[in-house]
Amino acid sequence: MSDLPLTGLSSGRDYDGFCGDIVTLLDTARRAAARSVNAVMTATYWDIGRRIVEFEQGGQDRAPYGEGVLKRLSADLSTRFGRGFGVVNLQQMRLFYQTWPSAQIQQTASDKSQALATIAQTFPLSWSAYVRLLSVKSEAARHFYETEALRCGWSVRQLDRQINSQFYERLALSNNKAALLRQGETAEPGDMLTPEQAIRDPFVLEFLDLKDEYSESDLEEALIHRLADFLLELGDDFAFVGRQRRLRLDDRWFRVDLLFFHRRLRCLLVIDLKVGRFSHADAGQMHMYLNYARQHWMKPGENPPVGLILCSAKGADEARYALEGLPNQVLAAEYQTVLPDEKLLAGELARTRQALETASEASPP
Secondary structure (H helix, E strand, O other): OOOOOOOOOOOHHHHHHHHHHHHHHHHHHHHHHHHHHHHHHHHHHHHHHHHHHHHHOOOOOHHHHHHHHHHHHHHHHHHHHOOOOOHHHHHHHHHHHHHOOHHHOOOOOOOHHHHHHHHHHHOOOOHHHHHHHHOOOOHHHHHHHHHHHHHHOOOHHHHHHHHHOOHHHHHHHOOOHHHHHHHHOOOOOOOOOOHHHHHOOHHHHHHHOOOOOOOOOHHHHHHHHHHHHHHHHOOOOEEEEEEEEEEEEOOEEEEEEEEEEEOOOOEEEEEEEEOOOOOHHHHHHHHHHHHHHHHHOOOOOOOOOEEEEEEOOOOOOEEEEEOOOOOOHHHHHHHHHHOOOHHHHHHHHHHHHHHHHHHHHHOOO
């Protein structure tokens, strides 16, 4: 609690209880707000899926006609509402309706808001949870995970972990199903989401058309901010494109820390910052980013994107260019010549981190 002096209170204990009650109230309200947003979003996306299916049924050749409709609808909705209405997203809304059809839902309300509320009552889980459930091919397994997620109050992370561990299949083979079910009720560290994390769910941010340029830690945020400034100070070859650029693969979300365009090289520069030490998994993730950027972000006439992995851990300050797989070695060599020297970047990161840690240690608690 705060160390501010207490005025008009009989004791610090009285204030602690008073403040604790308000903290609980706010935490409860934020969780309720996150659930409310997710309920409306899920109901809306189910209804969009229904309308897509019903509209497609009027086409002569349903498969090509349907994909054409989705592409046109995606372009129109994206122009009007921004992110969240790509073809893949619309396909998932259609599949959501087809997987949980209208026969299970009684739509008796004529008012649109009441109709959404009626649909929302049928889908108590979050939209992220239903997206994860859509990847479960077995109807029986999907129903099991949906039921257990509701019964046990699983977060999306816990649901994802249980599906990845083949909990349904292990239960079917187990001789002690009751014990395994009880074990599944227990959350592991990191399973639970705070209200802030629930609101920052990429699906929610898209639905509300909110920006999501945030980082998981103040240190990482400060390092990314300083790195962007530092690269821009090196000259006018670097053109800033964005921070925390989000990309989606299947039902998972990833974020690219920094995205620049290099005018001389005519290519995107994908930068990923690692507060910890470099590992082979970081290189694999960067190649995934580059493949995505090449397919979705690269413009005609540009060179393939190049990746830069920066590691800021003490004793492991290093910068690595992800050059493997470029069209030819000449281009790779040119990249190495034009891009900033690795030691220069590593040194700047080390100085920035030391300054941040020194300032943090000097600050009063």
